[in-house]
Amino acid sequence: xxxxxxxxxxxxxxNALIIGHRNSEWCGHGPVLExxxxxxxxxxxxxxxxxxxxQYAAQLINEENTEAKATEDTLAYLRDGWDFKNSLLTxxxxxxxxxxxxxxxxxxxxxxxxxxxxxNCSNEQIAAIAIKALKEVTYHVKWSSEWMIRLGDGTEESNxxxxxxxxxxxxxxxxxxxxxxxxxxxxxxxxxxxxxxKNEWESKVKGILEEATLEIPVNATWHxxxxxxxxxxxxxxxxxxxxxxxxxxxxxxxx
Amino acid sequence: xNPEEIFQDKIDQEIKIEPKDWMxxxxxxxxxxxxxxxxxxxxxxxxxxxxxxxxxxSLRRKAILIAKVQDEAGHGLYLYxxxxxxxxxxxxxxxxxxxxxxxxxxxxxxxxxxxxxMGAIGWLVDGAAIMNQVPLCRNSYGPYARAMVRVCxxxxxxxxxxxxxxxxxxxxxxxxxxxxQDAINRWWWPSVMMFGPNDDASPHTAQSMKxxxxxxxxxxxxxxxxxxxxxxxxxxxxxxxxxxxxxxxEKQHYDFxxxxxxxxxxxxxxxxxxxxxxxxxxxxxxxxxxxVREAAAAYAEKRKSRQNIxxx
Ligand SMILES: [Fe+2]
Ligand SMILES: [Fe+2]
Numbered sequence: 001x002x003x004x005x006x007x008x009x010x011x012x013x014x015n016a017l018i019i020g021h022r023n024s025e026w027c028g029h030g031p032v033l034e035x036x037x038x039x040x041x042x043x044x045x046x047x048x049x050x051x052x053x054x055q056y057a058a059q060l061i062n063e064e065n066t067e068a069k070a071t072e073d074t075l076a077y078l079r080d081g082w083d084f085k086n087s088l089l090t091x092x093x094x095x096x097x098x099x100x101x102x103x104x105x106x107x108x109x110x111x112x113x114x115x116x117x118x119x120n121c122s123n124e125q126i127a128a129i130a131i132k133a134l135k136e137v138t139y140h141v142k143w144s145s146e147w148m149i150r151l152g153d154g155t156e157e158s159n160x161x162x163x164x165x166x167x168x169x170x171x172x173x174x175x176x177x178x179x180x181x182x183x184x185x186x187x188x189x190x191x192x193x194x195x196x197x198k199n200e201w202e203s204k205v206k207g208i209l210e211e212a213t214l215e216i217p218v219n220a221t222w223h224x225x226x227x228x229x230x231x232x233x234x235x236x237x238x239x240x241x242x243x244x245x246x247x248x249x250x251x252x253x254x255x
Numbered sequence: 256x257n258p259e260e261i262f263q264d265k266i267d268q269e270i271k272i273e274p275k276d277w278m279x280x281x282x283x284x285x286x287x288x289x290x291x292x293x294x295x296x297x298x299x300x301x302x303x304x305x306x307x308x309x310x311x312x313s314l315r316r317k318a319i320l321i322a323k324v325q326d327e328a329g330h331g332l333y334l335y336x337x338x339x340x341x342x343x344x345x346x347x348x349x350x351x352x353x354x355x356x357x358x359x360x361x362x363x364x365x366x367x368x369x370x371x372x373m374g375a376i377g378w379l380v381d382g383a384a385i386m387n388q389v390p391l392c393r394n395s396y397g398p399y400a401r402a403m404v405r406v407c408x409x410x411x412x413x414x415x416x417x418x419x420x421x422x423x424x425x426x427x428x429x430x431x432x433x434x435x436q437d438a439i440n441r442w443w444w445p446s447v448m449m450f451g452p453n454d455d456a457s458p459h460t461a462q463s464m465k466x467x468x469x470x471x472x473x474x475x476x477x478x479x480x481x482x483x484x485x486x487x488x489x490x491x492x493x494x495x496x497x498x499x500x501x502x503x504x505e506k507q508h509y510d511f512x513x514x515x516x517x518x519x520x521x522x523x524x525x526x527x528x529x530x531x532x533x534x535x536x537x538x539x540x541x542x543x544x545x546x547v548r549e550a551a552a553a554y555a556e557k558r559k560s561r562q563n564i565x566x567x
Contacts, residue, residue, distance in 0.1 A: 031544025154550025
């Protein structure tokens with residue numbers, strides 16, 4: 001159970017860090033100043049959540065192994081791609097605004113229903129982080145939903161770009177509900193209902209897509225997976241190479 | 256009293272000029288130029304620091320840097336809004352930036368090469384900006400003065416964070432110390448130039464001082480900046496790249512070396528290392544965002560007409 005807890009905590013942390021990092025790539029390049037600020041805010045929220053989870057994971061790791069000396073930064077900067085457990089969706093490149101919005105929307109809705117359950121779980125630290133994060137995630141869901149609707153029901157161009165983004169990303173959403181071994185252990189220990197999360201996710205996504213005058217892709221029966229257990233897309237390696245460059249180039253320095 | 260006299264009288268009595276008040280056309284134009292240039296500097300200034308967001312070496316530093324660059328976006332927003340009260344739209348101002356008609360601070364045309372640049376920019380560039388901007392909190396135009404109060408609070412926070420970053424490097428490994436000194440060497444003179452030409456080469460100063468949209472001359476502010484930095488650099492155990500920097504007992508100020516004005520004017524006129532890169536990045540963001548802005552406008556329009564139908 002201890003190892004599964006560590007893995008699950010890292011999964012939560014990696015998800016938040018990687019999508020937060022992706023969003024931060026927009027900073028200074030957004031389509032309009034107000035939205036540049038908004039996406040950067042979301043990035044900051046997510047990196048903040050990641051730090052909370054990493055700090056807790058580090059504590060657990062150090063309890064387990066007194067020589068480990070894990071910190072939030074060793075976990076973020078000194079693990080390799082196969083150690084990262086984030087879902088494939090979160091590492092997907094930004095693409096255009098439609099793709100970023102769609103990625104955020106799919107992910108935030110998932111995070112929202114997951115945290116809804118985690119806030120009542122028997123692990124006090126995880127529950128506390130989830131409660132605090134829910135305020136932020138509620139806003140992320142609202143913000144990304146509004147953009148989904150705006151783009152879907154905006155112009156012809158925005159509608160077709162959004163459609164394309166949904167088609168591109170849809171096959172990465174199934175993984176969110178594919179339980180890895182560590183999730184299965186944690187979910188049953190904490191009475192987390194994966195089917196409920198999945199149903200709530202589907203009905204929310206369907207509702208917003210309807211408002212956006214769009215539909216769930218019809219022929220999407222197959223989905224990608226692997227992220228949760230460390231088999232990632234080609235994209236993650238580049239992200240990590242960039243993110244970890246200083247820590248890797250100058251080992252042992254403090255920044 | 257005629258309108259011009261009433262206007263000057265208000266200024267002399269330190270009464271703020273507000274958007275609906277009568278003002279000389281030249282005052283309006285000078286303010287539009289100054290405020291929009293300032294707003295553009297905030298926005299273009301996001302780019303050199305944004306360059307390191309994805310490579311920030313710790314999660315804490317990453318969060319601080321993102322928040323800082325985001326603050327600059329906020330400053331741009333306040334300032335564009337202040338300028339809009341003078342009868343120019345944000346789109347027009349952005350158009351002027353992209354066409355090269357409007358300028359932005361030349362400092363952002365220098366590259367950010369190492370992580371230490373994040374510290375040097377905070378300490379020196381935000382530091383110089385504060386020196387310029389604190390007096391602007393008392394400038395005669397109300398919306399601008401109020402925007403500057405908010406901006407200044409955050410800038411001094413940025414400056415402290417930048418200095419703290421350098422202090423950390425200065426106490427670190429050999430390579431970190433080297434990074435620290437190297438960044439100071441590269442950012443020092445461009446920062447000194449941020450105060451603009453010498454007073455004898457700054458023809459608008461007298462009028463701007465009379466209108467109280469400028470409170471101190473370029474050289475006064477520059478001297479103040481040099482005096483402060485010459486002391487602070489000692490805390491870092493680093494040096495400023497100026498062999499002529501020396502305390503002058505008689506003047507009670509630091510003497511400092513000759514500024515390379517040829518470099519300054521070249522960078523201003525487009526020949527800096529990153530002028531093209533910065534402007535291209537801004538234009539690219541704007542052009543690629545066009546369909547997003549159009550979609551938002553189209554959707555808002557649809558919603559409005561739907562509401563009208565419902566109401567009818
Ligand atoms: Fe600023
Ligand atoms: Fe600043």
